[in-house]
Amino acid sequence: MPISNLAKAKEVLHNVFGYQSFRQGQSEVIDAILTGKDCLVIMTTGGGKSLCYQVPALCLDGITLVISPLISLMKDQVDQLLTNGVEAAYLNSTQTLEEQQKVEQKALSGQLKLLYLSPEKVMTSGFFHFISHCKISLIAVDEAHCVSQWGHDFRPEYTLLGGLRKTFPNIPLVALTATADPTTRVDILQHLKLQDPHTYLGSFDRPNIRYTVQEKFKPTEQLIKFILSQQGKSGIVYCNSRKKVEEITEKLAAKRVSVMGYHAGMTMQERETVQNAFQRDNIQVVVATVAFGMGINKSNVRFVVHFDLPRSIESYYQETGRAGRDDLPAEAVLFYDPSDYSWLNKVLLEKPETEQRQIEQHKLQAIGAFAESQTCRRLVLLNYFGESQQQPCKNCDICLDPPKQYDALVDAQKVMSVIYRTGQRFGLHHVIAVLRGLNNQKIRELQQDTLSVYGIGKDKSQEYWISVARQLIHLGLIRQNIVNHSALQLTESARPILRAETSLSLAMPRLSFSATAYVQKQQVNHRYDKDLFARLRFLRKQIADKENIPPYVVFNDATLQEMAEYLPRTEDEMLEINGVGERKLERFGELFLNLINEHLDNRYS
Structure with missing residues (x-):
């Protein structure tokens, strides 16, 4: 990236958005956009996709058009940009004609830096007439997987967005998504008519x-x-x-x-x-x-x-x-x-x-x-x-908590024997009820309580036997006949198990929900002041309610944790906290600094 572009982009990142450095992939995408290239950006949710077009939008002259499929997402992003002091707006069906005209006037007068739109809005003839009178610097297509039938949220109207290339042949177009397999990526390139694009394929991993x-x-x-x-x-x-x-x-x-x-x-x-x-x-x-x-x-x-x-x-x-x-x-x-x-x-x-x-x-x-x-x-x-x-x-x-293997031959034989003796006509829960010797009306009416297999598994819980039976299904030893009310039936592979001609290992059934008992392996920030963090969150909620915005638009939890760890006491120190830009410092900084200083003064007094 030329030094002038790099310096300008970093200045915007720090002063407007309050971040000290770019995340992985952001600078190279921003570089490509600022040099006029189309881009395909595959970046995980929370990886910073929005900044890939928001930073260039503030570096370029003119308006950036952002095409997004959801009204709520448009509003959310516009709220956050306005809080950071950026002139942004949206056009969608929730607005009155008068509200839409005000936004269009702002765009025509050059006041707006970002304008969010739905794909349906973009493809109307009235929109093309209006937008042809605006200075467009960049077009961003968010949730670009919607263009592909292979994408999990296919939207037919997205396939028409390639028409933007004809209308704005020399304007960089950036397509962004968090989820696109290789087939979907090819579709995005073709449908949106991206020209020799810079492609950034980030990791899909969300280690947190x-x-x-x-x-x-x-x-x-x-x-x-x-x-x-x-x-x-x-x-x-x-x-x-x-x-x-x-x-x-x-x-x-x-x-x-x-x-x-x-x-x-x-x-x-x-x-x-x-x-x-x-x-x-x-x-x-x-x-x-x-x-x-x-x-x-x-x-x-x-x-x-x-x-x-x-x-x-x-x-x-x-x-x-x-x-x-x-x-x-x-x-x-x-x-x-x-x-x-x-x-x-x-x-x-x-x-x-x-x-x-x-x-x-x-x-x-x-x-x-x-x-x-x-x-x-x-x-x-x-x-x-x-x-x-x-x-x-x-x-x-x-x-x-790796699955523990055990010798499951006898357990498998018990399940299979009940399936066989009851005629291979019953679903999972009924089979297990017979296996455990339950005294219910259906079993009595069918006289299955007289079978030799009745109750042979009464020493184990229902959950235990469900797990065993499901594993036998996964291994192809039992099949569920969907046409016949999911009746359990033995496959040919079950024969050697029933005859004890082979061994069988299964995963030991997990009978309790233990997710929250796992040891946290991630790098968790334990060093921040928990009491101060709670007070900062309470202050954030008060401000958010007063301003009529979501709390995370004021500052997110990660920013508050940094404050509670590094304990900034001056405006300059506060600007070193990730997520605190100049506009947010101006709007909210004094309240948070006062709280931090009061907390520290009380702690050391």
Whole structure:
């Protein structure tokens, strides 16, 4: 990067955004943009994608157009830019005609530096007429994976954005996304007509996120136990249906968890109320369908729970990526039941046989393999995205608590014998009820309580036998007949097991939810003053409520932790804290400095 560009970009980074240095990949992307090149940027959530176009926007003359698929994300980013003293605005369907005209006037007069738009808005003839009278310096297409059928959130209107290249042939165009496998990346280049682009492919790794997959035994109890262990931290729980959202919200509220539900069946006003309450730290947890989250720029989400299996690794990766955007430790917990996979697969098979269905089946198989993996979760994720890694991460359930193998031949024979003796006509829970000798009406009516296998597994819990049976399914020794109500049936491979002609090792069933008991392997900042940090957060909330903005827009948790560690007492010292720019220092600095100085004076008095 020429020294003038480098100096200018670093000055903007420090003075406006309050950061001391660029993150990995940012400077080379900014260099390419400032020299007029198109760019394709694949950078993980929380990795600093936005700064890749926001910094150049402030270095170049004219307006940067930012195309984003979600209204909530536009508003969030514009709020943050305005707080940093940057002239930014958006145009979307939530505004009145008068409000839109005011924004357009600002753009025409050259007052705006960034203008956020939806892809639908961009493709209207009225927009092209208006924008042709503005000085455009850069075009950024965010969530660029939406252009590809292989992307997990395909939007047909995104495929039309290649028309921008014809209208602005000499303006640099940058496409950005956190999730794109190799096929999706090729589609982005073709559809957006990027010309000899600089491509930055960052690591997909989010080392601060701990990935845990927990078998569903008593899922609601498991979820409640986990959330209560989080002690008020912010989190999202994803479910696959509206009904489940409502049920879980009700059960968490009964345990005095500060929670609200969110799904597409609610009115826009209801959804906005939930989103605002979550962003402003007025509630702890949102239970939601996947309709929630893409527009959330909240930096202090400490956990994301998937109560049901997502439909693809891309969806899982993007949704879990909403945790820990401030680089502080966070948790991603997936509750898994193979029947969830079977149900999603059945729904897919009911669709017409098209290329799109094949794509969706491929993606579903990949997330199923991830959930059932006995190897490091992070390696499965990274290798899926083409990032070849072999070293285990030491921060997932498999690494931190490796499955213990045991001689499972007798256990397998017991499960298989019950399946065989009951006619291979019953599902998992009924088979286990017979195995454990339960006294229920259906078993009595079928006279299965007289079978020789009745009760041969009564010394073990239901959860234990579920785990054994699922592993036998994963190994292909038992199959679930989806057509026949998921009845368990023996495969040809079960014969040598039943006859004890071979040995069999299985993973020892895990019967308790132990994610929060793992030793934290990450580099956690233990040196900051916890009491001061709590007081700084309280001050931040007061300011945010008064200013009517989310707390993380004032300062994020990582910035407050730095303050509580380095204890700045002057304005110059405060400017050395990451996340404190000149405008934020001017607006909020005095209040935070006064609190820090008062805290220190009391401590040393």
